[in-house]
Amino acid sequence: MLETILAATTAVLEPKVLLGVAGGIMAGLIGGAIPGITTTMTIILVLPFTFGMEPLQGIATMVAVYVGGESGGLVSACLLGIPGTPSAFATTFDGFPMARKGEPGRAVWLGIWASLFGGLIAGLFLVVGATQLAYLALQFGPWEFFSLFILTLSIVSGLSEQSLLKGLLASVVGLLVTTVGADPMMGVPRFTFGTELLRSGFPFLPVLVGVFAFSQIMLDLEQVRGQGPLDSRQRFNLKVSHLAVIGEILRQPVNLIRSSLIGLWIGILPAVGGSAANILAYDQAKKMSRTPERFGTGHAEGIVATESSNNANIGGSLITMMAFGIPGDAVTAVMLGALIIHGIQPGPLFVTTHAQVAYGLFAAYFIAHFLTVLIEGLGLPFIIKIVNVPQQSLMPVILVLCALGAFALNNLLADVWTLFFFGVVGYLMVKTGFPLAPLILGVILGDQIEQNLIRAIMTDSNLALFLTRPISGLFLALSVVSFAIGIYQARRHQRKTAVAGAPAAPADSDL
Amino acid sequence: MGRDGVAGLLLLGLAMLLAVQTRQIPRTPFLPLGADFFPRVLLVIVAAGSLLLVGLDILRHRRPREGASRAVLPRFRDTPRSIPALFAAFAGYVFLMPVLGFLLATAAFAAAAQVLLGPHRPRDLPRIGLLAVGTAALTYLVFERYLHVFLPRGVLF
Numbered sequence: 001m002l003e004t005i006l007a008a009t010t011a012v013l014e015p016k017v018l019l020g021v022a023g024g025i026m027a028g029l030i031g032g033a034i035p036g037i038t039t040t041m042t043i044i045l046v047l048p049f050t051f052g053m054e055p056l057q058g059i060a061t062m063v064a065v066y067v068g069g070e071s072g073g074l075v076s077a078c079l080l081g082i083p084g085t086p087s088a089f090a091t092t093f094d095g096f097p098m099a100r101k102g103e104p105g106r107a108v109w110l111g112i113w114a115s116l117f118g119g120l121i122a123g124l125f126l127v128v129g130a131t132q133l134a135y136l137a138l139q140f141g142p143w144e145f146f147s148l149f150i151l152t153l154s155i156v157s158g159l160s161e162q163s164l165l166k167g168l169l170a171s172v173v174g175l176l177v178t179t180v181g182a183d184p185m186m187g188v189p190r191f192t193f194g195t196e197l198l199r200s201g202f203p204f205l206p207v208l209v210g211v212f213a214f215s216q217i218m219l220d221l222e223q224v225r226g227q228g229p230l231d232s233r234q235r236f237n238l239k240v241s242h243l244a245v246i247g248e249i250l251r252q253p254v255n256l257i258r259s260s261l262i263g264l265w266i267g268i269l270p271a272v273g274g275s276a277a278n279i280l281a282y283d284q285a286k287k288m289s290r291t292p293e294r295f296g297t298g299h300a301e302g303i304v305a306t307e308s309s310n311n312a313n314i315g316g317s318l319i320t321m322m323a324f325g326i327p328g329d330a331v332t333a334v335m336l337g338a339l340i341i342h343g344i345q346p347g348p349l350f351v352t353t354h355a356q357v358a359y360g361l362f363a364a365y366f367i368a369h370f371l372t373v374l375i376e377g378l379g380l381p382f383i384i385k386i387v388n389v390p391q392q393s394l395m396p397v398i399l400v401l402c403a404l405g406a407f408a409l410n411n412l413l414a415d416v417w418t419l420f421f422f423g424v425v426g427y428l429m430v431k432t433g434f435p436l437a438p439l440i441l442g443v444i445l446g447d448q449i450e451q452n453l454i455r456a457i458m459t460d461s462n463l464a465l466f467l468t469r470p471i472s473g474l475f476l477a478l479s480v481v482s483f484a485i486g487i488y489q490a491r492r493h494q495r496k497t498a499v500a501g502a503p504a505a506p507a508d509s510d511l
Numbered sequence: 512m513g514r515d516g517v518a519g520l521l522l523l524g525l526a527m528l529l530a531v532q533t534r535q536i537p538r539t540p541f542l543p544l545g546a547d548f549f550p551r552v553l554l555v556i557v558a559a560g561s562l563l564l565v566g567l568d569i570l571r572h573r574r575p576r577e578g579a580s581r582a583v584l585p586r587f588r589d590t591p592r593s594i595p596a597l598f599a600a601f602a603g604y605v606f607l608m609p610v611l612g613f614l615l616a617t618a619a620f621a622a623a624a625q626v627l628l629g630p631h632r633p634r635d636l637p638r639i640g641l642l643a644v645g646t647a648a649l650t651y652l653v654f655e656r657y658l659h660v661f662l663p664r665g666v667l668f
Contacts, residue, residue: 051660165567166564169522169557172560173522176554189536191532191550221593221597221628222591222594391628397642400646403604408660411660416605424598432518433514433515434518454544454548
């Protein structure tokens with residue numbers, strides 16, 4: 001394994017790959033810093049630029065966008081009090097007060113260095129965990145894969161606090177979307193309504209871009225319309241003693257490691273995402289701290305907890321993606337699409353059959369974390385200026401890039417129409433309280449669920465095998481538990497909001 | 512009936528329409544489970560879930576629980592008019608792209624979208640125009656010349 005890692009590292013350090021990594025980091029930092037432009041949207045916009053790249057270069061670039069995006073969110077969180085990404089939400093609690101107390105540099109650099117350390121801790125688990133879990137997954141039969149995917153859908157559906165039923169319906173509708181076109185077993189046309197256009201079904205990427213990016217842009221624009229640019233014209237003195245900041249972080253090893261492990265674990269869970277990691281790590285840091293009363297006033301422990309966890313979340317998400325072919329969050333969902341475009345089938349065989357790309361991904365992950373510190377440090381003044389661009393000017397450009405991204409996939413305008421259609425669907429879903437994450441996960445997993453179900457039944461028509469095979473039975477039992485927890489949480493949430501008398505805000509996972 | 516009920520009815524209608532379509536899915540002699548098996552399972556779940564959603568919505572409206580609070584979703588009528596207009600503008604953009612060509616269609620859409628998202632003063636018009644033309648030109652250069660993605664040509668260019 002060591003030789004493979006060294007060879008992959010050498011490949012990533014080649015100038016053309018390194019240039020892609022640096023460009024990806026910069027794109028991620030800018031996208032992450034601008035409120036409303038999430039890391040997901042940034043990676044969707046960068047994706048078309050990777051079509052012409054070799055697989056390793058393309059994947060390395062996307063990993064770099066991911067790392068840059070998770071770090072970029074802290075810039076506006078600390079300096080403007082507005083999180084650039086959902087995963088920087090809790091960073092505002094202490095980052096912004098610290099900046100306002102006259103220590104903006106300390107706030108930002110605590111975040112940047114904590115992101116590095118959190119990412120490195122998770123990186124160790126990524127290298128070992130992804131490979132070991134992939135070997136484990138190679139032992140799975142179609143029963144186990146089917147049950148694992150059902151467990152994934154049940155977890156995501158259960159995350160919708162308002163309505164488990166709506167989450168379930170959204171996931172099943174997502175599965176239905178994949179039944180349009182040729183069936184995955186024999187190529188029989190389904191739901192084509194006699195048109196050639198629907199014969200090949202809905203391509204995954206335009207659906208993803210439409211549901212997430214396009215509909216999210218429209219929802220953001222409802223808030224933004226009529227607002228002026230963010231006030232980032234003030235100058236910030238960001239000079240710090242880096243040794244002092246690093247020392248401050250390393251003097252709280254328990255907080256750092258605990259928060260990183262929380263981020264890692266949340267990342268492994270499908271579709272939960274960095275925002276949950278961020279908040280949970282902050283919550284635990286406050287509860288375990290000797291000085292909980294200082295949280296919210298510009299306390300370093302708060303920033304270290306949030307930023308180490310959201311970067312560790314990247315490692316966790318990548319573990320699930322590489323070992324099982326299941327996205328850990330929206331960004332890894334796009335990366336799955338990128339792998340397929342580059343001719344790589346995600347799943348347990350990814351690590352063994354495409355070792356150079358898989359280990360290259362590990363190497364890119366580590367290199368991107370170090371490069372992010374350098375690029376973010378040099379580029380901070382530029383990033384702060386970019387945040388000031390009015391959304392009314394920025395969003396039309398992003399819509400054009402979304403359309404281009406969909407078109408560039410197959411050079412078909414039909415894919416842009418698919419993007420538009422699912423953009424409307426996604427927008428209406430949010431307006432009616434349906435979560436988007438289960439829908440998109442259903443679209444990602446639909447073909448695999450059907451293939452594994454059919455294969456299992458064709459191998460042995462005894463349906464009881466889904467329950468009697470130990471791992472499959474365990475996954476299905478956990479699915480039931482997940483649904484039960486979802487129902488319990490929904491009822492508890494309703495009771496809480498009834499007692500508080502306040503209207504409940506719709507919740508969605510980070511997908 | 513509230514929004515949930517309407518959504519449930521729409522989903523139920525979709526499930527029934529697709530269920531009828533499953534009759535047209537050809538059966539293959541090689542597989543005991545046809546290509547219609549999986550969609551039918553899903554459609555049964557959607558239909559059952561939709562009925563439950565409609566039923567719960569009706570019950571909620573008939574007997575609201577005292578003190579109970581539901582998610583307050585933004586009302587459709589509160590949606591700024593610019594948003595549906597922007598959706599329409601995007602649809603027009605995609606429709607006109609093969610007619611006008613990528614460059615003209617993109618410049619027109621980028622300008623229209625900025626105007627829709629206003630507010631703007633007359634002195635903003637040069638900036639709007641510059642951004643619209645710049646977006647079209649830069650994306651054309653990057654995608655067609657650098658990435659070799661051949662973009663739609665129109666009647667002019």
